[in-house]
Amino acid sequence: MGHASTRSVTLTGLSAHLIDIDADTHAEAGAAPGDAGLHVVGLPELSVWPARARIRAAICNGAPPWPDTQVTVTVTPALPVYNAAADLALAVAALAAAGLIPPERIAGRVFLGELALDGQICPIRGVLPMVAAAVRAGISTVVVPAACAREAAQVPGAVVIPATRLADVVDDLCHGTLRNPHHDHGSEVALSSPFAVDLADVPGNPAARRALEVCAAGGHHLFLSGDGPATMLAERLPGILPPLTGETAREVAEIYSLAGHPGRAPGVTPPLSAPHHTSTAAAVFGSVAGNRPGAVSLAHCGVLHLADAPEFASPVLDGLCRPLDSGQVHLTGLGRSVRYPARFTLVLDTRPCPCPERREECACTPEVKRRYRARLALLLSRVAVRAPVEQRDTSARAGEPSATVAARVLAARIRAAHRLADTPWRTNAEIPAPDLRTRFPVTPEAAELLRSAANAGLVTADGLSRLLRVAWTLTDLRGADRPQADDAAGALDLWKRADTDAAR
Missing domain, CATH: 3.40.50.300 (P-loop containing nucleotide triphosphate hydrolases)
Structure with a gap:
């Protein structure tokens, strides 16, 4: 039996709030490989099945084999509307609880990204206010989709780690190499006017x-x-x-x-x-x-x-x-x-x-x-x-x-x-x-x-x-x-x- 915790961010309007994601596992006696399931608690009822299907497919197609255990993931506080940007955090928490990622490697980080069925980490809307909320809460290290890294780097004090595939994130977390922050000095707010009219x-x-x-x-x-x-x-x-x-x-x-x-x-x-x-x-x-x-x-x-x-x-x-x-x-x-x-x-x-x-x-x-x-x-x-x-x-x-x-x-x-x-x-x-x-x-x-x-x-x-x-x-x-x-x-x-x- 394993336990792991990490964090993500959700948005209500332009207001961003950190959410805690906890995962626990327990083995099922006599379960065959692939029989175990993923249970998600704290999401709106209509969002549970799509989120669970995306996360399981992404893990099966681009990460270590699905663990032969029951994985229960809880989201706190419970969300009235689910933001797919929490997909990546749910997946790494489930894998860490199953022992496929060292749990201490996902603590103290925020994970943002929507998962595709093949394990790709898709860009999301609202990265800027999400990363800003994480930094205000004292969490500077944020894993974001690679396509959003330049945008996220605009937040002062943020250590932005770009991610392309779930498999790469898992591999880097396992080997302790997830420490390549995105540096882009050209991502500061532009000072020149885009208007060429007078x-x-x-x-x-x-x-x-x-x-x-x-x-x-x-x-x-x-x-x-x-x-x-x-x-x-x-x-x-x-x-x-x-x-x-x-x-x-x-x-x-x-x-x-x-x-x-x-x-x-x-x-x-x-x-x-x-x-x-x-x-x-x-x-x-x-x-x-x-x-x-x-x-x-x-x-x-x-x-x-x-x-x-x-x-x-x-x-x-x-x-x-x-x-x-x-x-x-x-x-x-x-x-x-x-x-x-x-x-x-x-x-x-x-x-x-x-x-x-x-x-x-x-x-x-x-x-x-x-x-x-x-x-x-x-x-x-x-x-x-x-x-x-x-x-x-x-x-x-x-x-x-x-x-x-x-x-x-x-x-x-x-x-x-x-x-x-x-x-x-x-x-x-x-x-x-x-x-x-x-x-x-x-x-x-x-x-x-x-x-x-x-x-x-x-x-x-x-x-x-x-x-x-x-x-x-x-x-x-x-x-x-x-x-x-x-x-x-x-x-x-x-x-x-x-x-x-x-x-x-």
Whole structure:
């Protein structure tokens, strides 16, 4: 009779938790070779058979002969949903308990990897948060699939051991040679920007360019209306946002790792996520069953662009309101709840009407245009900056490059961060309405101007708070200490521009 213990990691959303795996064996009297079985305790009922079949087939096809004993493996704590990344840990624990691997060789290590039937160790999603959780728990040595070793090596303090086949892992553990850590100094977070686009490429549209700068400086959401280059503008917004810091860059990298796209992680450049209007709600918000983040989480700390926004399904448009308010996606189903981070800058754009033809050739009635725009009513109530985009701009000329605009944005962000240093907020857009009025008052002239707009029915009470936030951003951009009447007027102008354009 033998006993062995090791550890693996499971994920719930982006939260990683270590699990303990214990294995015990006892011989069956009169059992013929191959008759003994594998019993797994602590997994969901529907996951036990597939996991047991994969592990036994992998051992029989690529490791020492299956031991002629009953092997019982327990997973603690019991998992509501099984992650196949624990396959490798279950297999080595079973073999160690059977005496085919020295038990002391698997202690103090974390094993991650899904087993194929032929004994290959398959790559898995979410290696980055899993390895980070192991290191935080004090376990630095982690065995991962060879295809994931470069990704896992990004975690500071991790000793990453790549593995290709179960047989190789067993052989190295038996001979004490499983000590070839993966060294890849090129696996650090990339510092260069993957975006080869520049604001100077966008002709004309000074109002939209100014709106883009204001949104980048204050973290505000943007609505672009018209038949101009809205997509070009949205694609250039990440290039003028401040670079991600080490902590936020790692968080974004973990999201892309969990999504199965580690190679698309943007490094220190804020990400851009632009789902197509045919995308389902699961593609946009994420999946509970597959524990996979959606497009809104891939935009975390960056930009979410919805081109032709009214074309998206109503559940998608309405469902975006909660992430905009809370900065995260909360999904429930299958008896569990998962949360994915989703704090992003939203860019909506829409044509004047659903007609694909150019505006001068369009025959849509005003009622059709109104109903088309009305699909965005809930989202537009949360958007503080609006601007028209024109295809044929008579003032078209070369604009400022992204580097010049980014310098002004960074200076404004630094001013805001200094003002908000003793608060949990980092941008003007995050300040709650009560604190906005009590802790950060504007000048009496600016307050009176905005109050008059509210009394005239131009904005709601919630809209008034958004205008105050934009006024503070305009103040930061011009390097002042407190919003003046001109800042309030500028915020009101940014609020009304797209509405005026749509009415033409």
